[in-house]
Amino acid sequence: MQRDEIPPGTLYLLILKSLARSGEMHGYEIADSIQRVSNDVLQVEEGSLYPALQRMLIKGWVIAKWGTTAGNRRARYYQLTAAGRKQLAVEMSQFERVIGAITRVIEAV
Amino acid sequence: MQRDEIPPGTLYLLILKSLARSGEMHGYEIADSIQRVSNDVLQVEEGSLYPALQRMLIKGWVIAKWGTTAGNRRARYYQLTAAGRKQLAVEMSQFERVIGAITRVIEAV
DNA sequence: CCACTGGCATAGTCTAACTATGCCAAGAGG
DNA sequence: CCTCTTGGCATAGTTAGACTATGCCAGTGG
Numbered sequence: 001m002q003r004d005e006i007p008p009g010t011l012y013l014l015i016l017k018s019l020a021r022s023g024e025m026h027g028y029e030i031a032d033s034i035q036r037v038s039n040d041v042l043q044v045e046e047g048s049l050y051p052a053l054q055r056m057l058i059k060g061w062v063i064a065k066w067g068t069t070a071g072n073r074r075a076r077y078y079q080l081t082a083a084g085r086k087q088l089a090v091e092m093s094q095f096e097r098v099i100g101a102i103t104r105v106i107e108a109v
Numbered sequence: 110m111q112r113d114e115i116p117p118g119t120l121y122l123l124i125l126k127s128l129a130r131s132g133e134m135h136g137y138e139i140a141d142s143i144q145r146v147s148n149d150v151l152q153v154e155e156g157s158l159y160p161a162l163q164r165m166l167i168k169g170w171v172i173a174k175w176g177t178t179a180g181n182r183r184a185r186y187y188q189l190t191a192a193g194r195k196q197l198a199v200e201m202s203q204f205e206r207v208i209g210a211i212t213r214v215i216e217a218v
Numbered sequence: 219c220c221a222c223t224g225g226c227a228t229a230g231t232c233t234a235a236c237t238a239t240g241c242c243a244a245g246a247g248g
Numbered sequence: 249c250c251t252c253t254t255g256g257c258a259t260a261g262t263t264a265g266a267c268t269a270t271g272c273c274a275g276t277g278g
Binding site: 117135136137155156159160163178180182183184185 | 223224225226227228233234235
Binding site for chain 3: 249250251252253254255256257258259260261262263264265266267268269270271272273274275276277278
């Protein structure tokens with residue numbers, strides 16, 4: 001099964017949604033969760049994930065705290081803020097709007 | 110109605126599909142057609158369109174010839190090549206695949 | 219004559235996903 | 249004990265491509 005890039009702009013959406021669903025996760029969990037739920041179609045590279053998380057911290061969409069994993073490793077746990085939940089709603093509706101429009105174009109006769 | 114950006118990567122798809130539908134068009138027509146069919150959601154700026162068309166010429170997905178519009182203006186008419194039609198099929202299935210995957214993620218419970 | 223519109227084009231900026239790489243700690247295997 | 253693998257975070261640098269701003273030229277209309 002071939003690799004697929006994450007369409008630019010949708011990574012925030014994927015992360016926000018994953019955190020909304022699971023409450024609190026560290027980086028690896030997020031990447032893993034996205035890959036799993038998408039049936040291995042979407043692969044989030046670490047070099048994309050961590051910069052995105054940093055930007056999301058700055059924007060105030062998530063907060064982070066250091067903790068320890070089940071496997072006894074140090075990890076940074078991310079959690080949505082109220083702003084993050086609001087942003088998720090915005091991105092969802094934008095996504096649907098734009099994808100709907102594109103679909104209309106590529107399905108037009 | 111607010112402006113929306115074209116998600117990077119999908120512009121080729123939109124242009125290819127528009128040309129496949131209409132046979133032969135010049136730049137303005139392409140932009141116009143995309144905007145119209147998408148119900149004004151998608152607006153293709155000239156600074157995005159012409160560079161994209163240049164890249165598509167280089168890739169051999171389209172050919173261009175100079176002509177004259179109904180309004181008696183000089184214009185460059187673009188037309189799909191066989192490679193362009195093949196590329197359209199590739200981009201369509203990739204789009205569906207990736208968008209389907211994203212949809213699975215953002216609709217997961 | 220001049221402003222407007224249609225049309226093409228490029229230079230330069232910016233976002234964001236990628237590749238490659240590095241660090242550190244915990245277990246596993248020899 | 250030591251090395252290897254794995255889990256985990258992080259950044260530097262590259263690249264693609266859509267954007268803004270701008271310029272040019274030719275018809276047409278007031």
